[in-house]
Amino acid sequence: MRMRQRPTSMAAVTLAALIVGVLATFGPGPAAAQDGGPLSVDTPASEAPSAWTGETRNVPDDYPTIQSAVDAADPGDLILIQSGVYKEAVAVTTPGLTLRGVDRNEVILDGEFTRPNGVFVTADGVAVENMTARSYTVNGFFWDGVVGYRGSYLTAVDAWVYGIYAFDSVDGLFEHSYASGSWDAGFYVGQCNPCNAVVTDVVAEFNGLGYSGTNSSTNMFIVNSEWRHNVAGIVPNTLDSELLPPAENVVVAGNYIHHNGETERAPNRAAEWSAYGNGVVLAGVRDTVVRNNLMVNNRSGGVQVVSMIDATLWPSGGNEVRDNVIMGSGRADLLMGGPAEQGSCFAGNDASSSVPGTLELLHNCDGINLPMWYGLATSSDPLGRIAQAHHGQNPQLEHGDAPKPELRFDQLPGGLDAEVVPAVDVFNSLNFDPAALVTPELPDGMEIDSRRATIFGVVLGAGFWPVLFGALMWWVPALVWIIGGFWALIKMWLGSGRESMGTGARAFWTLLVVAIPVLGVLAFALLGNRGWGVGRRLGTVAGGIVVWLAATVGALLVGGVF
Amino acid sequence: MSGLAKTCAAALSALFLAFALSGCGDGVVIDDSGLVMGMFDNRYRPDVLTVTVGDTVEFPNEGNVDHNVIDVDGTFDSRIERGGDHKPDETWAYTFTEPGTFNIYCSLHAVKNNNTGEWTGMVATITVEPGGQ
Numbered sequence: 039m040r041m042r043q044r045p046t047s048m049a050a051v052t053l054a055a056l057i058v059g060v061l062a063t064f065g066p067g068p069a070a071a072q073d074g075g076p077l078s079v080d081t082p083a084s085e086a087p088s089a090w091t092g093e094t095r096n097v098p099d100d101y102p103t104i105q106s107a108v109d110a111a112d113p114g115d116l117i118l119i120q121s122g123v124y125k126e127a128v129a130v131t132t133p134g135l136t137l138r139g140v141d142r143n144e145v146i147l148d149g150e151f152t153r154p155n156g157v158f159v160t161a162d163g164v165a166v167e168n169m170t171a172r173s174y175t176v177n178g179f180f181w182d183g184v185v186g187y188r189g190s191y192l193t194a195v196d197a198w199v200y201g202i203y204a205f206d207s208v209d210g211l212f213e214h215s216y217a218s219g220s221w222d223a224g225f226y227v228g229q230c231n232p233c234n235a236v237v238t239d240v241v242a243e244f245n246g247l248g249y250s251g252t253n254s255s256t257n258m259f260i261v262n263s264e265w266r267h268n269v270a271g272i273v274p275n276t277l278d279s280e281l282l283p284p285a286e287n288v289v290v291a292g293n294y295i296h297h298n299g300e301t302e303r304a305p306n307r308a309a310e311w312s313a314y315g316n317g318v319v320l321a322g323v324r325d326t327v328v329r330n331n332l333m334v335n336n337r338s339g340g341v342q343v344v345s346m347i348d349a350t351l352w353p354s355g356g357n358e359v360r361d362n363v364i365m366g367s368g369r370a371d372l373l374m375g376g377p378a379e380q381g382s383c384f385a386g387n388d389a390s391s392s393v394p395g396t397l398e399l400l401h402n403c404d405g406i407n408l409p410m411w412y413g414l415a416t417s418s419d420p421l422g423r424i425a426q427a428h429h430g431q432n433p434q435l436e437h438g439d440a441p442k443p444e445l446r447f448d449q450l451p452g453g454l455d456a457e458v459v460p461a462v463d464v465f466n467s468l469n470f471d472p473a474a475l476v477t478p479e480l481p482d483g484m485e486i487d488s489r490r491a492t493i494f495g496v497v498l499g500a501g502f503w504p505v506l507f508g509a510l511m512w513w514v515p516a517l518v519w520i521i522g523g524f525w526a527l528i529k530m531w532l533g534s535g536r537e538s539m540g541t542g543a544r545a546f547w548t549l550l551v552v553a554i555p556v557l558g559v560l561a562f563a564l565l566g567n568r569g570w571g572v573g574r575r576l577g578t579v580a581g582g583i584v585v586w587l588a589a590t591v592g593a594l595l596v597g598g599v600f
Numbered sequence: 601m602s603g604l605a606k607t608c609a610a611a612l613s614a615l616f617l618a619f620a621l622s623g624c625g626d627g628v629v630i631d632d633s634g635l636v637m638g639m640f641d642n643r644y645r646p647d648v649l650t651v652t653v654g655d656t657v658e659f660p661n662e663g664n665v666d667h668n669v670i671d672v673d674g675t676f677d678s679r680i681e682r683g684g685d686h687k688p689d690e691t692w693a694y695t696f697t698e699p700g701t702f703n704i705y706c707s708l709h710a711v712k713n714n715n716t717g718e719w720t721g722m723v724a725t726i727t728v729e730p731g732g733q
């Protein structure tokens with residue numbers, strides 16, 4: 039993912055951040071609670087046969103290449119691949135095939151840094167099992183426009199864009215798999231609604247993002263997996279570059295998400311870098327549940343909820359962050375930022391810090407959930423990261439330079455005797471029970487990082503741009519609220535306002551100044567502070583806004599954010 | 601409330617509204633001028649276009665990853681002219697000088713069925729009608 043800003047929308051955003059604070063509504067309720075028991079879905083018709091034909095095509099005994107076996111196969115056949123290095127880019131256009139390696143670690147598809155995709159599937163119901171793809175210039179294992187897909191016991195190393203990827207596809211499963219060395223994401227499910235897809239028991243490391251899900255919605259589960267040493271861990275997001283925005287109704291649960299915020303060993307570009315150091319980022323995502331995850335030692339935050347600015351502004355909202363165990367975060371365990379955040383909530387998290395500091399108190403899923411007024415408190419950081427990337431301050435790796443795993447991964451159980459099952463009605467066959475997802479245990483001996491040096495939510499060591507943006511977009515408005523608030527209260531209760539204002543008016547302005555951050559103070563300075571003439575009032579407020587805007591917009595421009 | 605203050609309040613309200621409405625997008629914006637075929641992730645949009653001989657069609661990369669434009673019959677290949685794939689925000693244009701039907705694909709996001717010769721994935725069709733009347 040990558041964000042492209044248009045000046046108009048960006049200017050509107052910054053203006054609005056100051057003047058309006060934030061568009062605040064009580065969002066729709068969070069995704070429906072699970073009642074327990076397996077979830078079943080309506081699956082579109084598949085062109086694949088639901089059972090194996092009994093036919094096995096052996097590579098290389100019967101066919102010298104995987105592609106020649108695939109081309110000869112009938113729908114529902116098994117392609118059985120012996121150990122070896124296959125310098126191929128395999129295209130699968132026949133439905134219901136199962137491609138199976140005899141040894142996950144020794145059946146290796148090699149892109150040699152020149153071929154685009156390891157296995158590229160455009161037919162329904164294709165399962166790919168027990169093999170490794172390395173050094174492809176685009177994707178390792180890729181399903182596009184299919185009904186029914188399954189990737190099991192797969193290893194994707196140095197697939198330059200995505201390791202294991204389903205696009206415009208529904209009814210799928212990625213399981214027991216590993217992906218590293220992709221600048222965008224190790225695992226990616228994009229453009230589907232309802233996705234009816236599960237990503238479970240996978241490991242992603244040394245990627246830009248561990249998981250990215252652009253515009254993938256409804257029955258989209260990322261569960262029971264490990265996400266470590268990526269720039270950021272799990273990032274459901276909304277973008278204008280794919281159909282079906284926004285992303286909504288995603289469930290992120292039961293994951294172990296740790297040590298994200300990799301600087302030297304994970305390739306990335308601007309958008310991945312903008313999510314830097316967070317375990318989970320919900321970027322312009324709605325009605326999504328993040329629960330029962332264990333998040334440890336992520337360099338920035340545990341869970342960060344922000345809006346997404348692409349050609350369109352995609353406000354986040356209605357998300358539920360609940361019952362996670364979060365520790366060792368560099369900036370804060372929980373973060374939520376506007377503008378236009380629409381009623382996301384937090385509850386039951388074992389977390390010790392948040393930005394803003396009142397998240398679980400004022401935005402509680404089970405209690406009060408006030409409209410969001412915090413503007414760019416949290417969002418300044420991703421904007422600062424984009425500026426860093428623009429100025430080349432995100433460490434870059436060449437394709438193939440990420441650390442390599444030892445190829446000693448778990449094998450498909452049963453080996454050659456494992457049942458052959460085309461990927462038909464995949465989701466329902468799982469008997470997937472979301473209620474069974476629980477928080478992972480903290481591994482023994484794990485040392486918990488201490489929080490990085492932070493002033494009022496801004497990490498001082500984050501670098502020039504994040505600190506500058508944090509100061510302009512969070513410290514300044516906060517100071518206006520706090521110091522301006524004191525000034526207004528003194529004015530109206532002790533100073534000149536005493537005579538010109540009745541008690542009712544003073545009570546009204548007090549409430550406004552205290553309860554409506556920044557805006558209340560500005561409104562008082564403009565309309566309530568009758569001790570000053572109109573010109574002086576207008577000059578002060580308009581002048582302040584102009585100076586702030588000039589500084590902020592100037593910084594965003596020089597930072598290359600738009 | 602003074603006139604100035606009223607004006608100011610009205611301006612603020614307008615900004616607020618403009619901002620609120622800016623959140624109500626509908627995603628991918630497809631150029632319908634008839635001479636632009638956007639490359640999104642991972643599809644051409646629109647994926648069917650009819651033009652006239654002499655027309656120049658633009659292929660801007662509106663996506664977040666690389667793409668390219670290749671004619672199945674080999675009439676043109678954007679990679680040759682560009683020396684590689686189109687990066688995001690880059691554009692490429694081609695002027696059609698012959699009438700006919702051109703089936704195009706992106707080599708990064710489309711595959712060929714070796715039995716039928718048919719391409720699937722990121723593919724599109726451009727029909728070029730004879731010009732001059």
Ligand SMILES: [Cu+2]
Pocket residue numbers: 642666667668706707708709722
């Ligand atoms: Cu493409």
